[in-house]
Amino acid sequence: MQLTEKIQLSGDHLVYLPNSNYVAISHQLDHEERECLRKEIAGWLRTPEGIIVRSKAGRKSAAVLIRELNQLRSEWRSLLKRSAAMKAPGRVCRRLSLLSSILNENHRPESCTVFSNIPVDNDEKISAGVDMIYEPADNLFAVHDLEKIWRSVEQPGVPLPKGASIAIEHTAALTAIDVNTGSRVVGDHWEEQALSINLDAAREIGRQLRLRGIGGMVAVDFLRLHKHENRDRVIDELERVTAQDPATVKIFGYSEMGLVELTRKRTRREAADRN
CATH class of the missing domain: 3.40.630 (Aminopeptidase)
Incomplete structure (x- = not known):
């Protein structure tokens, strides 16, 4: 667990930083594409906003990115409104679930299949291309023959x-x-x-x-x-x-x-x- 004042709200292509005032772009994009995105996105931000651009944003239109940015702004405004109405101490927003953390760690792939032996919260936002398969097994690694692969890293x-x-x-x-x-x-x-x-x-x-x-x-x-x-x-x-x-x-x-x-x-x- 880490305590920080650097708030981040994650989307499929962008990570919104409401109080960080800078732009960071994935180095997996080539230099020309990064500079083009940097100039374009800088014009969308309002002080003190910042943004982190994921690699797959390079394949998306400006309209898609602006729509996602506005969605993240709306989410931030909702959090501020909720916190203003709460009595401290209280939880304004829960941390990311294990599923969301894994998807974020893998830069939220546009399409993938996730096997889980734990039912997923139906209220959780999952990308449309993510196919969730629930398997009530004690050991999914054994079911999908992953134990051998995992042991091989030793x-x-x-x-x-x-x-x-x-x-x-x-x-x-x-x-x-x-x-x-x-x-x-x-x-x-x-x-x-x-x-x-x-x-x-x-x-x-x-x-x-x-x-x-x-x-x-x-x-x-x-x-x-x-x-x-x-x-x-x-x-x-x-x-x-x-x-x-x-x-x-x-x-x-x-x-x-x-x-x-x-x-x-x-x-x-x-x-x-x-x-």
Whole structure:
């Protein structure tokens, strides 16, 4: 539990800050799109309002964003009116439910399926694209065969197709990821096979970053590639798989030592810290 005077009201595309007086825009949008949104949205705000723009706002029209902003303003006015009529101490607004917190953590996806063994409050606002399925089971992880996946985050090794693997090691300074050929045969066609392994590794690394909640600095030792265009393909694949990550991921490319460097914003405790 955290006490703060920085009030935030969350919508599907915007987070309304009634008293913060600044504009922040997701770094998952490109620079040109961010600057365009910044100029446009700044004209909609009234002092001392502020706004945080989610990444999926970039695909929406100004009319959609203005409508959501006005809805959040209306919600804020209702809270002020309610608080003025209350006798302290009292609860003006309840905190987000677990469902809303999870959706917010994942930047409120436009469509997804949520399985729950707890009935959801019918009064709770849920995006139209969220399909709620109630399953009265004691262990949903077991029902949907997720226990094995969850236990796998405790292991440093992650298998890749055809015998290759990646090894993930956490240190105080950074997370190191090493790509190994394993039993996968490499011979005269090293470049071709190394590229294939690296592309598989890039896809799995994007998945593991989210699954393990890895944050901070990450250094990846991909298999050595001699052709510049093949190294570019690895970076392109890594950018593609991390583009949908709710946390901001910045990829800095290959270093002089041949390591791929990236950072991921910390949003929760890493799985390694919970063991």
